[in-house]
Amino acid sequence: MTTYLKLEVLRVLRNRRYRILALAVPIGFYLLFGKLMNTGGDIRGTGVQSWFMVSMAAYSAMLAVVFMGGSRLAAERLGGWTRVLRVTPLPAWGYMVTKVMAALLLALPSILLVSATAAVAGPVRLGAGEWAQTVLLLWVGTLPFAAFGILLGYLFDADTAQPVAIVSILLLAMLGGLFIPTVAMPEVMRQIAHVLPSYHLADLGWRAVGGLAPHAADLLVLAAYAAAFAVLVMWRYRRDEARA
Helix, strand or coil, rough: HHHHHHHHHHHHHHHHHHHHHHHHHHHHHHHHHHHHHCCCCCCCCCHHHHHHHHHHHHHHHHHHHHHHHHHHHHHHHHHCCCHHHHHCCCCHHHHHHHHHHHHHHHHHHHHHHHCCCHHHHHCCCCCCHHHHHHHHHHHHHHHHHHHHHHHHHHCCHHHHHHHHHHHHHHHHHHHCCCCHHHHHHHHHHHHHHCCCCHHHHHHHHHHHHCCCCCCCCCHHHHHHHHHHHHHHHHHHHHHHHHHC
């Protein structure tokens, strides 16, 4: 399983679309809009650029893990790779676990690069403990999105999975308050944001840069989404197995 995990990660790292969408675009957004936001104010008790750094790191991580699961898995299904794996010693649970682990490993560079950009190019100054807590919480919090990406890979074909993944993450980011603070949203939009996993992922980071402990509600909501997506993934996997 370790060999397969290494193969999965290397395959995606070589993919130009991954490097552009999950690494270059969020960093570009931060460099462009982060400077425009340098007003000296604060959002949720922290500096505007610290808030935006967390937003872009969360957005980058979501793109990375969903891209890994959605488009890659759909392409593997089309090419017959999943059928080949069924006759290997790798168990079904091992295949799923490897996909999730690979997605999480690919999310980490996204978070680290956006954070490093904010530290070098922007006036984001945090203590070592706050940096570590922010990166760790954002990284662990991407777990439900890794399961969501795998689900998209089973629901859509190779031509459709990637655009659906990109649009889905963009909508989750917009509605989850990653581009516009929830305090600036109308009440209805604010209520929608508070039930989305994207908001709760970013809230882990927003609280960390503000020197606050993780909120239990954020962890519980993300765990619930992860469990729900995992159940749906297993349902689709068994359905594919029955058709094979």
